[in-house]
Amino acid sequence: MSTLEWPADPSDAQVAAVLALADAATDTDGMAPFSEATTLGLRRLPQHGAAAGLRLATIGHAELVGAAVLADDGSAEAAVRPDARGRGLGRRLIDALLQERPDAQLWAHGDLPAAQALARAYDLQVSRNLWRMQRAVDAEPAIRPRAAGAPDAPVVPAGFAARSFVPDQDAQAWLDLNATAFAHHPEQGRMTMDDLQDRIAQPWFDPEGLLLIEDTAVSPHRLVASHWTKVAEPDSGEGEVYVVAVDPAYQGRGLGRAVTGLGLAYLASRGLQTIDLYVEGDNGPAVATYTRLGFERTSIDVMYSRAVHPMLTP
Structure with missing residues (x-):
């Protein structure tokens, strides 16, 4: 044995x-x-x-x-x-x-x-559900590649500006935003600088695909939203909505929609066929948002435990 x-x-x-x-x-x-x-x-x-x-x-x-x-x-x-x-x-x-x-x-x-x-x-009982959702890139005109200035391009609200991540400059600010946005998330909110650097060191990391939105009405500018996209294997034709974060103090200003649109448009520009994402099954507002964007559940990761944890339902 x-x-x-x-x-x-x-x-x-x-x-x-x-x-x-x-x-x-x-x-x-x-x-x-x-x-x-x-x-x-x-x-x-x-x-x-x-x-x-x-x-x-x-x-x-x-x-x-x-x-x-x-x-x-x-x-x-x-x-x-x-x-x-x-x-x-x-x-x-x-x-x-x-x-x-x-x-x-x-x-x-x-x-x-x-x-x-x-x-x-x-x-063992189900204590958590994590959904994988997917959509075709061309399923919704809002995420097709667009010409600059097209009317349906993602619009960043007035007083804010979008740009890509600069590793040597933005790492700590991104970690701070991530910790704030995911303060109650069991894994994401605990990401450390080592965790971030591990991902930056991966072959798939592309700083152009980590989109940031800053509040330009304050000095220095404050990072308030981000959309980290991921293309692990370009030949697979699949991209991923890796992490979308919005500072809770800035919610309700359209930043989540704007930064999501920027990331989806970036993935579409890479010539991909499908886009995936993972979302907590009990996060009704997020599931509803992604469903409206054309995403459908394709699989589910389940966490099982003894009856010592609260039950989460999709």
Whole structure:
């Protein structure tokens, strides 16, 4: 029987094996078992140890057949290598996670049937829904590429100005806006400078695709809204509404609509076919806004936990 371990100081080789396992699971399931934040955290783990905010559990001797990641906030993810499934490894990983953190909240990306079955076996309840929504670029004229000055181009309200992100200049201001806009969000609002720099260092990062709106009526100008777009694989034809943030003190001035439109127009200008986004399923106003923009739900990530967390409903 393969041994389950919690390596105190995971090596580069162990982390590489976990990431390879995740790639194999993604190829089989069509859904990544670990989030982007977890994947980036794993890559930091050998150098940063506990400071990376993650703990790793592994199953396997000569070859890794299962792995789980437990974050400091109690969120957790697990994966079993496709050719090793059906041996009870998923249960062993969940047992280990719940022993370490009885209040752990377990992500099921795509909420696949196997994950639903495990949730039922452990009497876990849904505590959170994260929707993936998608639309075709040409489904709505408002996000087609436009000539400069076209009447239907996104309009920035008077007293504000739009520009692109400058990494050496805007990083801290963007983090401050992000923390304010997502003060109550369980992950996004806790993004650190290291988290931001990790993303800036990724091959897909494009500062032109991180659109900012500033209040130009104050000096110095104040960053009040942003739309970070993402094109992870240009050849895929897919782009993403990565993060949209508006300073709560400036809500109700049309900035959310303006910055969303700017980002969507930028993605359309890249020649993409579809645009994706993720939104909390219980965020009714956001879901309604994106639905009006032509987005439809294509999949759902579900967080399961014991009956110790409030139930969130879509």
